[in-house]
Amino acid sequence: MSDKKFETAAIRHQIERSSQKEHSSPIYMTSSFKFDDAEDARSLFAEEKEGNIYSRYSNPNTDEFIQKLCLLEGAETGMAMASGMAAMFTSLAAFLSSGDHVVASRSLFGSTHQILTKLLPKWGISSTYVDILDDAGWKKAIQPNTKMIFLETPSNPALDLVDLEKICALGKSKGILVNVDNCFATPYLQNPIKWGADIVTHSATKFIDGQGRVIGGAIVTTEELFPEIKFMARHTGPSMSPFNGWLLSKSLETLAVRMDKHCDNALKLAQHLEGHSALKQVRYPFLPSFPQYELAKKQMRLGGGIVTFELKGGIDQGRKFLDALEMISLSANLGDTRTIATHPASTTHSKLSEEERLAVGITPGLVRVSVGLEHMDDIIADVEQALDRSK
Numbered sequence: 446m447s448d449k450k451f452e453t454a455a456i457r458h459q460i461e462r463s464s465q466k467e468h469s470s471p472i473y474m475t476s477s478f479k480f481d482d483a484e485d486a487r488s489l490f491a492e493e494k495e496g497n498i499y500s501r502y503s504n505p506n507t508d509e510f511i512q513k514l515c516l517l518e519g520a521e522t523g524m525a526m527a528s529g530m531a532a533m534f535t536s537l538a539a540f541l542s543s544g545d546h547v548v549a550s551r552s553l554f555g556s557t558h559q560i561l562t563k564l565l566p567k568w569g570i571s572s573t574y575v576d577i578l579d580d581a582g583w584k585k586a587i588q589p590n591t592k593m594i595f596l597e598t599p600s601n602p603a604l605d606l607v608d609l610e611k612i613c614a615l616g617k618s619k620g621i622l623v624n625v626d627n628c629f630a631t632p633y634l635q636n637p638i639k640w641g642a643d644i645v646t647h648s649a650t651k652f653i654d655g656q657g658r659v660i661g662g663a664i665v666t667t668e669e670l671f672p673e674i675k676f677m678a679r680h681t682g683p684s685m686s687p688f689n690g691w692l693l694s695k696s697l698e699t700l701a702v703r704m705d706k707h708c709d710n711a712l713k714l715a716q717h718l719e720g721h722s723a724l725k726q727v728r729y730p731f732l733p734s735f736p737q738y739e740l741a742k743k744q745m746r747l748g749g750g751i752v753t754f755e756l757k758g759g760i761d762q763g764r765k766f767l768d769a770l771e772m773i774s775l776s777a778n779l780g781d782t783r784t785i786a787t788h789p790a791s792t793t794h795s796k797l798s799e800e801e802r803l804a805v806g807i808t809p810g811l812v813r814v815s816v817g818l819e820h821m822d823d824i825i826a827d828v829e830q831a832l833d834r835s836k
Contacts, residue, residue, distance in 0.1 A: 455700060469695075470695075473687050506691040513694055514647070522668055524663070525649075526685055527683045533556075533560065537561075537565065546588050547593050547594070548591055549561055549575070549595045550574070550577050550605075561595075577605040583611075596623075598744075599751070603728065603805055604749075605806070624646065626647075628648045628651050631653060647664075654692065656696070657783070659693065704750070710750075710816045711749065712732075712747075718752070726755050730749060760791075767788060772824075775787070782819075784817035785817070787814075
């Protein structure tokens with residue numbers, strides 16, 4: 446990160462202004478850029494100097510967004526992507542070849558699971574899942590052809606944590622790249638690069654945007670690794686639009702203040718629900734009862750904006766609970782200003798088998814709540830009345 450504090454870096458890092466001296470960054474809605482002359486065109490294509498050629502390659506708005514994100518993550522460089530899944534796939538495909546192997550945490554977003562188990566095997570790339578809480582399992586899963594360790598922490602949706610210091614040290618000792626999906630935590634709460642991660646990926650659609658407006662993703666990494674990502678992205682086209690880059694750059698300016706409130710509301714909701722008669726358990730990383738509470742305090746600034754709980758009545762009570770909500774939205778998204786409730790077993794992780802879901806803590810009665818920025822009393826009141834009506 447720069448010598449400026451997080452909030453200042455997110456607000457004050459900007460692209461160069463035009464002759465109009467605009468205070469807010471302009472939007473560069475253009476597909477291509479002009480060259481000064483033939484030599485200028487040649488040198489740009491030869492990558493002998495920096496500059497914009499085509500918005501599939503780079504654009505001032507997406508550049509500003511990714512430069513800010515790199516500052517906040519402590520990364521050297523990166524690339525903006527059309528979506529979170531474009532970022533996940535590109536960060537894998539850029540470094541993996543036929544015959545390579547990936548070690549991955551078993552608790553992953555459903556679409557990431559599909560990439561590892563359905564898409565990459567088409568090209569002869571295999572993977573082995575490790576239970577997040579099995580410390581010995583990570584080392585045991587490594588094979589002679591292992592090229593990458595891929596993980597989420599906190600995981601989606603069970604909120605299990607990976608000890609970044611241990612896993613990054615393992616990767617370094619074996620010469621294996623460590624790729625961390627930092628979507629749930631955002632760079633405000635957690636910086637995997639600080640612990641030794643090589644690549645950090647984001648679905649910017651979630652907390653980074655924070656208002657449910659746009660789709661976007663990002664990959665940040667080192668100067669040494671970046672050429673592989675750049676080559677893959679330039680020639681397969683998962684580019685972010687200039688408008689989305691502009692919006693997401695503006696979103697980063699309020700990330701800190703929003704995450705403070707998300708985390709405060711989430712902790713209050715978790716504290717209120719803990720021990721509720723209708724619930725088997727409540728999970729939130731900054732609850733003292735959370736099994737990995739000490740690890741959460743070590744590698745996260747705050748506990749995040751997601752709370753999960755398991756209803757005693759299983760899937761039937763889960764459906765009744767969701768149908769009884771009056772203010773809270775039912776959506777597969779998260780990280781919005783508006784509180785959202787999701788039933789992972791029937792939506793985001795429905796493509797997993799029941800056995801696969803249970804292995805990562807996704808029980809039929811599990812509900813994931815992305816806690817928004819509404820007044821805490823109103824959030825609690827809606828959850829309480831829905832619990833009462835779902836008995």
